[in-house]
Amino acid sequence: xxxxxxxxxxxxxxxxxxxxxxxxxxxxxxxxxxxxxxxxxxxxxxxxxxxxxxxxxxxxxxxxxxxxxxxxxxxxxxxxxxxxxxxxxxxxxxxxxxxxxxxxxxxxxxxxxxxxxxxxxxxxxxxxxxxxxxxxxxxxxxxxxxxxxxxxxxxxxxxxxxxxxxxxxxxxxxxxxxxxxxxxxxxxxxxxxxxxxxxxxxxxxxxxxxxxxxxxxxxxxxxxxxxxxxxxxxxxxxxxxxxxxxxxxxxxxxxxxxxxxxxxxxxxxxxxxxxxxxxxxxxxxxxxxxxxxxxxxxxxxxxxxxxxxxxxxxxxxxxxxxxxxxxxxxxxxxxxxxxxxxxxxxxxxxxxxxxxxxxxxxxxxxxxxxxxxxxxxxxxxxxxxxxxxx
Amino acid sequence: xxxxxxxxxxxxxxxxxxxxxxxxxxxxxxxxxxxxxxxxxxxxxxxxxxxxxxxxxxxxxxxxxxxxxxxxxxxxxxxxxxxxxxxxxxxxxxxxxxxxxxxxxxxxxxxxxxxxxxxxxxxxxxxxxxxxxxxxxxxxxxxxxxxxxxxxxxxxxxxxxxxxxxxxxxxxxxxxxxxxxxxxxxxxxxxxxxxxxxxxxxxxxxxxxxxxxxxxxxxxxxxxxxxxxxxxxxxxxxxxxxxxxxxxxxxxxxxxxxxxxxxxxxxxxxxxxxxxxxxxxxxxxxxxxxxxxxxxxxxxxxxxxxxxxxxxxxxxxxxxxxxxxxxxxxxxxxxxxxxxxxxxxxxxxxxxxxxxxxxxxxxxxxxxxxxxxxxxxxxxxxxxxxxxxx
Numbered sequence: 001x002x003x004x005x006x007x008x009x010x011x012x013x014x015x016x017x018x019x020x021x022x023x024x025x026x027x028x029x030x031x032x033x034x035x036x037x038x039x040x041x042x043x044x045x046x047x048x049x050x051x052x053x054x055x056x057x058x059x060x061x062x063x064x065x066x067x068x069x070x071x072x073x074x075x076x077x078x079x080x081x082x083x084x085x086x087x088x089x090x091x092x093x094x095x096x097x098x099x100x101x102x103x104x105x106x107x108x109x110x111x112x113x114x115x116x117x118x119x120x121x122x123x124x125x126x127x128x129x130x131x132x133x134x135x136x137x138x139x140x141x142x143x144x145x146x147x148x149x150x151x152x153x154x155x156x157x158x159x160x161x162x163x164x165x166x167x168x169x170x171x172x173x174x175x176x177x178x179x180x181x182x183x184x185x186x187x188x189x190x191x192x193x194x195x196x197x198x199x200x201x202x203x204x205x206x207x208x209x210x211x212x213x214x215x216x217x218x219x220x221x222x223x224x225x226x227x228x229x230x231x232x233x234x235x236x237x238x239x240x241x242x243x244x245x246x247x248x249x250x251x252x253x254x255x256x257x258x259x260x261x262x263x264x265x266x267x268x269x270x271x272x273x274x275x276x277x278x279x280x281x282x283x284x285x286x287x288x289x290x291x292x293x294x295x296x297x298x299x300x301x302x303x304x305x306x307x308x309x310x311x312x313x314x315x316x317x318x319x320x321x322x323x324x325x326x327x328x329x330x331x332x333x334x335x336x337x338x339x340x341x342x343x344x345x346x347x348x349x350x351x352x353x354x355x356x357x358x359x360x361x362x363x364x365x366x367x368x369x370x371x372x373x374x375x376x377x378x379x380x381x382x383x384x385x386x387x388x389x390x
Numbered sequence: 391x392x393x394x395x396x397x398x399x400x401x402x403x404x405x406x407x408x409x410x411x412x413x414x415x416x417x418x419x420x421x422x423x424x425x426x427x428x429x430x431x432x433x434x435x436x437x438x439x440x441x442x443x444x445x446x447x448x449x450x451x452x453x454x455x456x457x458x459x460x461x462x463x464x465x466x467x468x469x470x471x472x473x474x475x476x477x478x479x480x481x482x483x484x485x486x487x488x489x490x491x492x493x494x495x496x497x498x499x500x501x502x503x504x505x506x507x508x509x510x511x512x513x514x515x516x517x518x519x520x521x522x523x524x525x526x527x528x529x530x531x532x533x534x535x536x537x538x539x540x541x542x543x544x545x546x547x548x549x550x551x552x553x554x555x556x557x558x559x560x561x562x563x564x565x566x567x568x569x570x571x572x573x574x575x576x577x578x579x580x581x582x583x584x585x586x587x588x589x590x591x592x593x594x595x596x597x598x599x600x601x602x603x604x605x606x607x608x609x610x611x612x613x614x615x616x617x618x619x620x621x622x623x624x625x626x627x628x629x630x631x632x633x634x635x636x637x638x639x640x641x642x643x644x645x646x647x648x649x650x651x652x653x654x655x656x657x658x659x660x661x662x663x664x665x666x667x668x669x670x671x672x673x674x675x676x677x678x679x680x681x682x683x684x685x686x687x688x689x690x691x692x693x694x695x696x697x698x699x700x701x702x703x704x705x706x707x708x709x710x711x712x713x714x715x716x717x718x719x720x721x722x723x724x725x726x727x728x729x730x731x732x733x734x735x736x737x738x739x740x741x742x743x744x745x746x747x748x749x750x751x752x753x754x755x756x757x758x759x760x761x762x763x764x765x766x767x768x769x770x771x772x773x774x775x776x777x778x779x780x
Contacts, residue, residue: 018741031428039425041742058428058449059428060449303732309732333406338698339697340698342701353428
């Protein structure tokens with residue numbers, strides 16, 4: 001067994017951070033959290049899977065994971081004020097053990113499970129009375145066919161654990177497909193009918209241990225191939241629907257005891273708003289908040305997990321649009337185009353320090369403007385010039 | 391002779407930054423430049439004087455200075471796209487040598503000298519026809535008394551090189567004072583009359599090698615004991631004066647061939663606008679731009695020194711005020727108060743990761759609001775609660 005390796009050692013310094021936050025994961029969310037942490041004098045200490053993880057390149061301190069995950073987590077948490085997350089891919093059992101050992105997790109293991117196990121989330125949210133798509137658990141072809149008999153093909157099948165950015169989600173056209181997906185995903189499937197979506201929305205809520213809650217404006221998310229491609233803030237919605245979405249977000253945050261940022265992905269259907277998935281961490285749908293909201297989701301997450309007072313969540317302009325930079329099929333790297341193209345539109349570029357590969361999220365572009373159409377055109381234009389609007 | 395020590399080594403990573411910018415100095419300006427560099431995928435490599443320098447604590451890579459400054463600068467520049475500066479305290483002769491060796495400096499050595507030698511700057515700016523306070527060089531009591539004879543006591547005496555934040559500036563009430571200041575500063579003094587200032591203003595200009603120029607709004611700076619304490623943006627000025635200040639800024643940037651951010655400190659007197667001092671680097675008077683301007687001075691500096699297209703410089707709100715957090719006499723450290731006080735006002739906190747000591751700039755607070763009065767109250771309130779409004 002080899003232990004975790006310290007990385008990014010600092011040459012002494014004062015050692016007097018305002019606080020030390022440990023974060024499991026060192027991807028782009030940790031990278032942008034580190035940027036926010038710098039302003040607050042907070043040390044962000046990450047647990048990285050590999051030496052190329054992009055929060056390390058930005059200068060977060062941390063550990064490279066060894067081959068004993070529980071030992072790594074203990075070492076990460078040691079001396080930190082709180083342990084939080086950049087992703088969902090941690091064994092829930094390890095989190096429960098850490099909690100039993102007295103480590104302060106934010107969110108706690110029970111709340112985090114809502115983002116780690118989609119089936120658990122659906123069952124518990126149903127029990128709490130939140131509006132959900134029809135769903136069922138299935139472990140056999142017979143159970144899938146039974147659900148299809150009630151809702152008709154095609155279905156959507158999801159692996160309850162481990163999926164992200166479209167991975168772990170399959171469209172099931174009929175019995176033959178179903179057998180293949182059962183084989184591929186293994187174990188239990190979460191089934192839902194293929195819904196007729198008017199739009200997809202997301203609402204961010206920050207909640208701290210004291211119970212203080214800060215609600216962000218409801219945004220519209222534009223998806224392609226299961227991956228969020230654009231965020232339009234605020235979503236253009238009748239006031240009643242926007243209010244209802246916000247109430248759902250706050251209700252869920254309080255209902256499940258979320259700490260830190262909670263992102264609630266919502267479907268807008270002919271039957272109204274339905275809760276799709278939860279993320280208990282900063283979320284892609286909140287990237288617009290860096291320039292678009294008085295307190296970015298990254299600063300807010302830090303404040304919430306530390307139990308600090310939360311910041312205001314008003315929009316900084318009438319309309320804010322974020323477009324993800326996704327690696328194009330030809331392997332173009334936005335970093336090679338940035339110096340020439342950065343002035344192509346009035347928009348803010350965020351690169352994640354990742355090597356380009358097709359379909360990989362490499363960064364995002366945000367534009368603030370007087371209306372959504374203009375903001376969207378600007379952000380899309382710059383994203384296209386950077387090769388990331390594939 | 392011991393060489394520079396690499397610090398903040400990263401565990402490999404991709405090595406594929408969008409660009410590599412070397413910066414002499416690792417203080418708060420380098421720290422905030424590093425934050426901006428992260429978004430653009432730029433590697434900022436700093437030359438630090440000591441292991442506690444605050445850009446290192448934020449995760450910039452770099453070198454700890456050894457005892458051969460020229461060798462350190464060469465090593466810092468090696469492999470970087472450009473060499474730039476977080477301060478003015480570098481021997482101008484070293485910069486000329488680097489330039490002769492083919493190192494790309496931004497700004498170049500000749501332009502940088504305008505910020506390194508106040509007397510040189512006054513003489514050259516006078517030659518270029520910019521409005522200046524009356525001034526003279528003096529090396530003897532007789533020369534000082536001669537200047538006093540023409541302008542009357544008291545005078546202001548400045549050391550042409552090495553001063554900052556009020557250091558290297560003395561008020562001279564009469565001949566006795568003059569002898570003391572001659573002794574203390576040594577060499578040549580820059581003399582000026584004690585002016586009757588209505589206000590102090592500053593204007594930031596970014597200029598890139600291509601000649602592209604971006605002008606920031608004129609701001610009012612509030613000084614105490616020679617140190618900038620508050621920045622009010624935009625300065626409340628008659629339109630003609632604001633336009634004139636902007637023209638002065640652009641004229642000087644072009645006249646001296648500045649590259650990167652140029653800050654022009656201006657006196658508003660009964661005789662109109664007079665040029666006080668120049669800084670050729672990001673500047674305290676531009677800290678409000680992080681939240682207050684579409685393109686912060688730190689991102690803009692990076693774009694300008696790399697020869698990239700510049701970004702827009704519109705205000706993000708009607709009024710923006712920045713208040714510096716200055717260490718109070720009792721040694722209070724804002725980091726110890728942040729978790730409790732951060733919600734005291736709607737304002738953005740920036741801590742520099744420095745140990746508190748009386749009179750030291752430890753951070754700043756910025757508020758964006760509908761009018762200057764409200765923004766100023768908010769920023770001052772939070773600064774006070776953090777112990778930094780001493």
